[in-house]
Amino acid sequence: MALFGFKHGVHPPEEKELTSGLPIRRMPYPEELVLPLRQHAGKEAKLCVKVGDHVERGDPIGLADGFMSVPIHASAAGVVTAIDWWPHPDGTMAQSVHLKVDKYAPQVPRPRLVPKWEGLTVEQVVQAVQNAGVVGLGGAAFPTHVKLAPPKDWSVHTLIVNGAECEPYLTSDHRTMVEYPERVHFGCRVMMQTLGVKKAVIGVERNKPDAIAALERTKPADLDITILPLTVKYPQGAEKMLIQAVTGVEVPSGKLPVTVGVVVQNVGSLAAIAEVFDTGLPLIERIVTVSGHGLKRPANLIVPVGTMLRDLLAYCDGVAVDAAEVIIGGPMMGQAQSNLAAPVVKGTTGVVVLTAAETRAEKVYPCIHCGRCLEACPIFLNPSLLGDYARVRRYDDMADLHLADCMLCGSCAYVCPSNIPLSQLFQASKVALRRAQQAQKAGAA
Amino acid sequence: MTAPKLIVTASPHIKSLDSTPQIMWTVVLSLIPVVLSAVFFFGISALLVIAAATLSALLTERLLGRPGSLSDGSALITGLLLGLSLPPGFPLWMACVGGAFGIGFGKLVWGGLGQNAFNPALVGRAFLQASFPVAITTWPKAGGPFFALKGDLFAWPFLHPNPDTVTAATPLGLLKFEGKGTPLVDLVLGTTGGSVGETASLVIIACGLFLLWKGYLNYRAPLAILLSVAVLSTILHAIDATKPDAAFMLFSGGLMLGAVFMATDMVTVPVTNLGRWVFGIGVGLLVVVIRVWGGLPEGVMYAILFMNALTPFINRATQPAVFGTRTRATT
Numbered sequence: 189m190a191l192f193g194f195k196h197g198v199h200p201p202e203e204k205e206l207t208s209g210l211p212i213r214r215m216p217y218p219e220e221l222v223l224p225l226r227q228h229a230g231k232e233a234k235l236c237v238k239v240g241d242h243v244e245r246g247d248p249i250g251l252a253d254g255f256m257s258v259p260i261h262a263s264a265a266g267v268v269t270a271i272d273w274w275p276h277p278d279g280t281m282a283q284s285v286h287l288k289v290d291k292y293a294p295q296v297p298r299p300r301l302v303p304k305w306e307g308l309t310v311e312q313v314v315q316a317v318q319n320a321g322v323v324g325l326g327g328a329a330f331p332t333h334v335k336l337a338p339p340k341d342w343s344v345h346t347l348i349v350n351g352a353e354c355e356p357y358l359t360s361d362h363r364t365m366v367e368y369p370e371r372v373h374f375g376c377r378v379m380m381q382t383l384g385v386k387k388a389v390i391g392v393e394r395n396k397p398d399a400i401a402a403l404e405r406t407k408p409a410d411l412d413i414t415i416l417p418l419t420v421k422y423p424q425g426a427e428k429m430l431i432q433a434v435t436g437v438e439v440p441s442g443k444l445p446v447t448v449g450v451v452v453q454n455v456g457s458l459a460a461i462a463e464v465f466d467t468g469l470p471l472i473e474r475i476v477t478v479s480g481h482g483l484k485r486p487a488n489l490i491v492p493v494g495t496m497l498r499d500l501l502a503y504c505d506g507v508a509v510d511a512a513e514v515i516i517g518g519p520m521m522g523q524a525q526s527n528l529a530a531p532v533v534k535g536t537t538g539v540v541v542l543t544a545a546e547t548r549a550e551k552v553y554p555c556i557h558c559g560r561c562l563e564a565c566p567i568f569l570n571p572s573l574l575g576d577y578a579r580v581r582r583y584d585d586m587a588d589l590h591l592a593d594c595m596l597c598g599s600c601a602y603v604c605p606s607n608i609p610l611s612q613l614f615q616a617s618k619v620a621l622r623r624a625q626q627a628q629k630a631g632a633a
Numbered sequence: 634m635t636a637p638k639l640i641v642t643a644s645p646h647i648k649s650l651d652s653t654p655q656i657m658w659t660v661v662l663s664l665i666p667v668v669l670s671a672v673f674f675f676g677i678s679a680l681l682v683i684a685a686a687t688l689s690a691l692l693t694e695r696l697l698g699r700p701g702s703l704s705d706g707s708a709l710i711t712g713l714l715l716g717l718s719l720p721p722g723f724p725l726w727m728a729c730v731g732g733a734f735g736i737g738f739g740k741l742v743w744g745g746l747g748q749n750a751f752n753p754a755l756v757g758r759a760f761l762q763a764s765f766p767v768a769i770t771t772w773p774k775a776g777g778p779f780f781a782l783k784g785d786l787f788a789w790p791f792l793h794p795n796p797d798t799v800t801a802a803t804p805l806g807l808l809k810f811e812g813k814g815t816p817l818v819d820l821v822l823g824t825t826g827g828s829v830g831e832t833a834s835l836v837i838i839a840c841g842l843f844l845l846w847k848g849y850l851n852y853r854a855p856l857a858i859l860l861s862v863a864v865l866s867t868i869l870h871a872i873d874a875t876k877p878d879a880a881f882m883l884f885s886g887g888l889m890l891g892a893v894f895m896a897t898d899m900v901t902v903p904v905t906n907l908g909r910w911v912f913g914i915g916v917g918l919l920v921v922v923i924r925v926w927g928g929l930p931e932g933v934m935y936a937i938l939f940m941n942a943l944t945p946f947i948n949r950a951t952q953p954a955v956f957g958t959r960t961r962a963t964t
Contacts, residue, residue, distance in 0.1 A: 548642055556656075
């Protein structure tokens with residue numbers, strides 16, 4: 189077997205053994221759910237309920253606002269108790285709907301909110317996926333139906349399925365592939381047929397042999413699906429890295445994957461597409477890895493969207509005494525939480541509780557130009573120089589050095605011996621640059 | 634569940650275990666065998682010279698540097714390297730001046746760790762070379778009783794050092810001024826005249842390999858230096874047999890010490906890997922040019938300092954090609 193991977197990258201401790209062998213279990217409904225209207229990339233959903241409304245499981249509470257938007261659905265039957273601004277896992281506040289879960293409701297769906305897939309036209313599939321509120325479950329929460337309708341001036345030849353799951357700790361995709369490989373393949377079938385592509389490649393890091401075996405075992409005979417074992421390296425699951433590993437082609441700087449004829453979708457999202465068409469229910473729950481050495485009982489859980497972190501952590505027997513940081517997502521790119529009232533949203537791949545010993549030290553040393561960040565950056569940027577520029581606010585020079593290509597994977601900051609918060613500097617610089625460009629545009633207009 | 638006290642940091646929330654002080658202290662550790670070999674060959678005199686340079690470097694860092702900057706270990710490296718590059722029997726007050734100048738003008742005036750353009754130890758040494766040209770080229774003989782004080786260690790400032798010292802020219806000096814060679818085995822083992830820490834080539838190579846194994850040494854610049862010196866001197870030797878051959882060039886003078894410990898100073902060499910090759914080749918060429926055609930017998934110090942000056946330009950010229958802007962290698 190040849191090695192499929194990319195150049196540079198880092199090898200953080202995987203820490204996946206905490207949960208990689210634990211079967212997915214269903215978490216019971218908490219007493220209250222909080223559903224932010226913004227859970228996806230694009231425009232946030234338009235509120236369509238009011239305080240006091242009773243909703244059934246799967247009823248919409250927010251409607252899609254245009255094509256680059258998806259609706260939000262109630263994850264459980266209950267009563268809308270409040271609509272307010274509430275902590276969002278991305279660190280901001282977001283308009284959110286509070287649901288008091290009806291303890292005695294059977295929580296069974298109304299008959300089929302999503303039509304059966306068989307016999308639908310391409311447009312109907314795209315519409316159904318949008319109406320079901322399906323987004324990419326790998327973290328970025330990009331609306332899935334948009335990927336099903338790529339711009340017509342590019343032809344797509346391959347569907348690449350992202351089963352790399354390179355973030356430490358996270359095992360939700362891994363368990364999905366092990367336990368629901370048929371769903372992954374069915375989701376693959378839906379996407380391939382809708383996109384009209386003949387070929388699909390599922391890339392899985394080779395540290396998940398059971399997932400590769402399960403996918404191979406259940407592979408449908410009539411589809412051209414290849415399961416490709418990838419080198420174990422962070423960030424193998426980054427879109428551009430995965431495309432290079434699978435096809436050998438570099439996505440040009442500043443361009444979308446479709447320009448090289450591929451569409452990338454995460455395995456969890458494919459399983460979600462399959463589930464939506466199977467059960468007729470929209471996307472109202474997702475698989476979340478709850479893990480970390482600061483957590484008493486790590487688990488892979490099916491969690492209703494809107495479950496607050498404190499309820500989720502309490503269900504996992506709470507945090508250990510030395511718990512120091514609660515992160516939504518993985519430790520490399522995830523968001524640290526300041527408020528455990530923030531809810532699980534559609535893009536929440538995992539919740540990781542780090543101990544004090546694992547977190548970054550506060551002390552930052554000057555850059556000694558050791559060059560490790562250059563050898564870590566999968567995009568071949570010069571984080572050392574970019575960091576120097578960021579601190580003296582030379583944002584235009586940073587733009588010339590391809591700051592826009594930085595995907596904030598954190599590899600540079602991970603290896604930096606001087607503990608310089610490079611990702612943070614670059615994120616702030618990107619924001620500053622965007623503001624400056626907007627101001628320039630406004631000035632010119 | 635009681636609410637834990639949470640910290641909130643930007644991603645990534647985990648970090649590799651290496652830290653800048655750890656790198657620096659590991660380099661210090663790797664310099665200990667070199668110091669020991671210096672003491673082995675030159676006795677207590679070597680230890681005194683190294684200690685004088687080191688203590689004055691540390692004191693200067695403590696007095697003029699940022700608070701707590703001693704703990705990162707970099708000033709200690711500068712002091713040790715300066716001491717190792719001085720002759721045994723070098724007046725101690727001069728060594729102190731070198732250490733203070735190296736840290737003060739080689740590092741602190743630039744803004745401290747990570748900011749300086751030139752290797753601080755070599756800045757100190759270049760200052761000494763310019764100020765005390767006689768003392769720094771007086772090479773007492775190796776060997777002798779351990780506690781024998783070589784040269785004029787305790788000379789008073791601004792008095793002429795005591796000239797009646799048993800000296801032995803360095804192999805490069807012998808070659809340049811007297812046209813004599815030195816047996817290769819002496820060069821490799823270090824039983825020749827020279828600066829206290831530069832003679833034991835094998836020890837230096839072993840320490841470099843240790844750092845390489847630890848992942849704290851980028852092999853490109855030192856390898857480029859050694860290769861370019863070897864290739865160039867082999868060519869010159871083939872053209873004119875009176876010119877030294879590659880083995881002599883590699884194992885004489887401060888080449889090993891410079892290649893392993895000074896051309897790998899991360900702060901003052903290019904940050905790109907390609908740039909490190911360029912830097913190393915440049916140093917190698919300059920070393921050969923100075924040694925073969927220059928007025929000085931040895932040129933490692935000036936070669937490295939000169940290439941230090943070019944480092945920003947090398948960096949600029951060797952930026953890596955960003956992903957997605959390169960021509961497609963495969964389709």
